Amino acid sequence: MKSIYGFTNLEIARLLRKVAAAYTILGENRFRVLAYESAATAIEHATSEAKDLWDDGKLEDIPGVGKNIADHLDELFRTGKVGHFEVVLKKMPPAMFNLLDLPGFGPKKAHKLVIELGINDPHNAINELKKAAKQHQIASLKNFGEKSEKDILEGIRLYELGQVKENRMSLVFADQLAEDLISYLKENAGEEILKIEKLGSLRRRVSTIGDVDLAIATRKPEEVLKIFTGYPRKKQIIERGPTGASLLISSGRQVDLRVCSPEDWGSMLQYFTGSKQHNIHLREWARQGGNSLSEYGIKSLKNGMIKQFSEEDIFYKYLGMEWIPPEIREDTGEIEAALGKKLPKLVELKEIRGDLQTHSNYNVEPSHDLGADTMESMLQVAKDLNYEYLAFSEHNPSVSNHSEEQIINILTARLAYIEHLRKSTNSIHILNLLEVDIDTKGILNLPKGAELLLDGCLASIHSNFNLGREEMTKRVIKGLSHPLVRIFAHPTGRLLGTREGYELDWETIFRFLLDNDKAIEINAYPNRLDLPDTLVREAIKRGVKLSLGTDAHNKEDLNLMRFGVSVARRGWSQASDIINTWDYDKILLWLKKRVRG
DNA sequence: GCCGTTTTCGGCCCGACTGTTTTCAGTCG
Numbered sequence: 149m150k151s152i153y154g155f156t157n158l159e160i161a162r163l164l165r166k167v168a169a170a171y172t173i174l175g176e177n178r179f180r181v182l183a184y185e186s187a188a189t190a191i192e193h194a195t196s197e198a199k200d201l202w203d204d205g206k207l208e209d210i211p212g213v214g215k216n217i218a219d220h221l222d223e224l225f226r227t228g229k230v231g232h233f234e235v236v237l238k239k240m241p242p243a244m245f246n247l248l249d250l251p252g253f254g255p256k257k258a259h260k261l262v263i264e265l266g267i268n269d270p271h272n273a274i275n276e277l278k279k280a281a282k283q284h285q286i287a288s289l290k291n292f293g294e295k296s297e298k299d300i301l302e303g304i305r306l307y308e309l310g311q312v313k314e315n316r317m318s319l320v321f322a323d324q325l326a327e328d329l330i331s332y333l334k335e336n337a338g339e340e341i342l343k344i345e346k347l348g349s350l351r352r353r354v355s356t357i358g359d360v361d362l363a364i365a366t367r368k369p370e371e372v373l374k375i376f377t378g379y380p381r382k383k384q385i386i387e388r389g390p391t392g393a394s395l396l397i398s399s400g401r402q403v404d405l406r407v408c409s410p411e412d413w414g415s416m417l418q419y420f421t422g423s424k425q426h427n428i429h430l431r432e433w434a435r436q437g438g439n440s441l442s443e444y445g446i447k448s449l450k451n452g453m454i455k456q457f458s459e460e461d462i463f464y465k466y467l468g469m470e471w472i473p474p475e476i477r478e479d480t481g482e483i484e485a486a487l488g489k490k491l492p493k494l495v496e497l498k499e500i501r502g503d504l505q506t507h508s509n510y511n512v513e514p515s516h517d518l519g520a521d522t523m524e525s526m527l528q529v530a531k532d533l534n535y536e537y538l539a540f541s542e543h544n545p546s547v548s549n550h551s552e553e554q555i556i557n558i559l560t561a562r563l564a565y566i567e568h569l570r571k572s573t574n575s576i577h578i579l580n581l582l583e584v585d586i587d588t589k590g591i592l593n594l595p596k597g598a599e600l601l602l603d604g605c606l607a608s609i610h611s612n613f614n615l616g617r618e619e620m621t622k623r624v625i626k627g628l629s630h631p632l633v634r635i636f637a638h639p640t641g642r643l644l645g646t647r648e649g650y651e652l653d654w655e656t657i658f659r660f661l662l663d664n665d666k667a668i669e670i671n672a673y674p675n676r677l678d679l680p681d682t683l684v685r686e687a688i689k690r691g692v693k694l695s696l697g698t699d700a701h702n703k704e705d706l707n708l709m710r711f712g713v714s715v716a717r718r719g720w721s722q723a724s725d726i727i728n729t730w731d732y733d734k735i736l737l738w739l740k741k742r743v744r745g
Numbered sequence: 746g747c748c749g750t751t752t753t754c755g756g757c758c759c760g761a762c763t764g765t766t767t768t769c770a771g772t773c774g
Contacts, residue, residue: 176746179757183746214747252763254772291765299764348774419759424774431758436750442759468750487750 153228157191157198160221164188167233169248169255170240186212189425193478196686199225200655211479243273250274251303264289278304317401318644320674320711322350322357329362329379329403337375340368342410347420351474353714355677356644360403363416369407376405412444414457418464419443425479426472433483434467475717480685494717497710499729502537503530505583505606505637505669505697506706510565512558512582513550514543516610520702523569523578529703531576537732539579540566541606541697544593547585552595559601577732579603579739583637588612590626592633599632604739606669606697608637609650617651624652625660629745634738635695636661638671638678646675654683661692664745667727668692670719672712673699684719694721696728 155163168184190212191198201207202225207218220230240259247258261267265285267276277300280286286297317325326346334341345351347361366372373393377385386394392406408416419427419442431441440447445456446466457463461471469486473494476482485491507519508526519526523540530538542562545555559582566580583606584592592607607627615623628636639657640649661668668687671678676699679687687694694716698708716726723729727738 180746182757187746212747216746252772256771291770293765295764420774422774427774428758433750435756435758440759444760 153225154199155224157194160198160224161188161192163224163230163233164191164217165248166245167236169245169258170236172255173240173244173259174236183212183214184217187217193425193480241268242270243267243276246270246273247277250277250300250307252299253303260289261286274304274307316356316358316645318674319350319353319355319357319677319714320708322360322401325397325401325403326350326360326362328381329360332379333362333364333372333376336378337372340366340372342366343413345417347404347406347417348422351421352423352477353475353711353718355680355715360401361406361420362403363406363408363413363420365410365413366407367409372407373405408443411456411458414460414463415445416443417460418457421474421477423478426477426482429479429483430467433487437467439467473717475714476720478718492720492722495713495721495723495726495729497713499723500535500696500709500713500726501731502535502539502577502579502728502735503698503700503706503709504539504579504581504635504695504728505541505671506539506700507542507583508540510540510542510562512542512562513545515546515548515585516543517701518542519700523566526700526703526706527569527573527576527578529706533706533709535576537577537579537735539581539697541581541583544582544584547587547593555593555595556597556601559598563601577736579736581606581739583608584630584633585610586623586627588615588623590623592627592630594630594632599742602632603736604634605630605632606635606637607633608639609641613641613647613650615650617653620650621653621656624657625745628660628664628666631742631744633666634741635667635669635697637669637697638673638676638699639668640678640680640683642676642678642680644675644677649678654686658687658690658692660745661687662690664743665693665741666743666745667695669695669697670712670715671697671699672708672710672715673705674708674711677711677715679715679719681715681718684716684721688719688721688725694726696726 164184165188168181168188171181171184190210194210198207198221201209202221207213207221220232223230241262244258244262247253247262261277265280267273281297281301284297286292286300287294330344333344341364343365345363347363349357350360364372373388377388377393377395379395381397382395384396386396386402392404394402394404396402406416406420434441434446438449440449445454447454464471464486470489470491472482472486472491475494506526508523509519509521510523511518527538545558563580566578570578580603582602584594586592586607586609642649668679670684684694696709696712696716698705698712700706727735
């Protein structure tokens with residue numbers, strides 16, 4: 149049965165959290181509450197849309213979703229609502245759910261304030277709360293005081309500024325911020341720093357980062373913290389304790405530092421790398437074996453003894469599993485794989501032999517951006533990166549300003565120039581590609597004869613992002629069917645923090661790519677990181693090949709490849725999944741293959 | 746409500762912080 153109710157995972161997660169909040173107030177069994185919350189988190193982070201799983205009758209494949217919740221969601225997809233949830237939620241004052249978005253608010257606080265202050269209008273709940281706080285109606289309530297009243301106002305202020313959530317920075321930005329801080333610390337406290345490492349989502353290489361977290365192993369924590377809090381770019385010290393400190397720095401971002409003794413380094417690194425879901429699952433596992441985990445080590449539940457770990461890999465080994473690379477610590481099967489000693493050997497940057505999407509300033513008169521640097525200067529950087537080959541893939545000549553003949557002339561001249569460079573450059577190979585728009589009808593503007601002037605093409609969407617899922621899928625498939633196309637570039641079209649991608653039927657796209665031996669790109673450009681990691685994993689599960697490209701528009705951008713590798717690793721990719729790991733002869737042969745879909 | 750080294754019954758992650766309290770509840774990561 150096909151549903152007409154296309155609830156997104158995020159919407160479902162929010163619904164389940166509302167039910168959990170209501171159950172909390174109703175005094176339900178706390179483990180039932182926990183079950184709803186963990187199901188919400190699992191669905192929010194699932195690699196497939198719950199709706200698609202429902203279509204296939206596989207909702208219960210999501211860990212934390214059992215028969216009960218699956219039945220409720222079945223009703224949701226069939227009828228658009230869940231009778232049982234409606235009954236439960238109706239017992240609550242509706243305005244309380246609107247307060248849950250405020251920092252420091254859980255179900256109990258939200259419920260109590262809504263009742264005590266008589267807040268009735270859900271759409272105006274936060275404003276009414278603000279008014280009450282300003283009139284000092286909150287401090288006099290039992291279990292509240294002056295401070296909590298002030299905290300509530302501050303929370304509302306942050307919420308209104310949009311700083312509560314989703315004000316995340318790009319991985320690349322966060323990484324640079326961390327690197328700057330690390331060099332400052334090494335310069336000024338180098339002697340005291342025994343080990344230093346990034347933590348949290350930054351270490352896991354998530355595509356967007358909230359706070360920057362760092363860890364240092366040292367014998368002199370006070371001295372290190374003193375130097376940290378003296379960072380010249382800080383605006384304010386948010387927190388300072390014996391084991392760590394937090395700074396607000398001038399860009400408005402928060403950075404946290406944790407310090408510990410070298411004996412505790414492994415445990416601490418494990419604990420603060422997360423993810424939260426990974427750690428919860430790991431602790432559940434450890435508990436089965438009679439152990440309890442924390443940032444101080446592994447405690448035996450039998451005798452209360454804590455075993456310390458100076459190295460993280462020994463920590464995992466002690467639990468009977470392989471060391472798990474941070475990038476895949478998301479509780480999506482990595483713990484089971486590590487226990488079975490079946491973790492994939494994730495691809496590494498050094499295995500990448502070339503960049504498959506770059507733009508030089510060679511002028512093919514495109515409608516999109518040209519690159520800023522010459523082919524020669526980009527080749528020099530590529531050589532420094534020890535690449536075996538570099539692809540140039542300028543945008544196609546603009547459609548409206550050129551006749552077919554003119555386009556052929558431009559490409560002929562470009563090929564001649566590349567041939568000239570190939571003769572004078574012997575230490576690196578050049579691949580002659582073009583990035584071509586897929587227009588609204590799925591047509592590529594490549595005149596007859598272009599196939600003789602190019603090694604191959606990337607195809608991508610640059611306009612009309614608003615088509616529906618079905619129409620967009622047809623458009624893409626038609627575009628990819630062109631025999632010259634070998635790679636589907638920045639496939640979702642997302643721009644992090646700016647634009648959601650368009651919708652595609654991924655099952656159909658993946659099958660097409662597999663059947664026609666075409667590859668899908670992981671675009672390493674900072675605000676793209678597209679294909680996203682979750683879809684990377686889906687792609688390689690089906691055997692679809694990946695192509696890595698920086699989309700460099702100047703020679704410095706060629707250094708962004710490591711972020712593409714991070715995405716690949718988060719998607720569980722091995723070298724064998726990625727065509728950039730092939731040598732020049734193999735990749736050239738593959739690019740020149742002509743497959744009409 | 747979920748789930749399975751032992752367990753289809755009987756468990757269910759850990760510690761810190763904060764603000765309000767006289768010993769703890771709520772929230773967070």
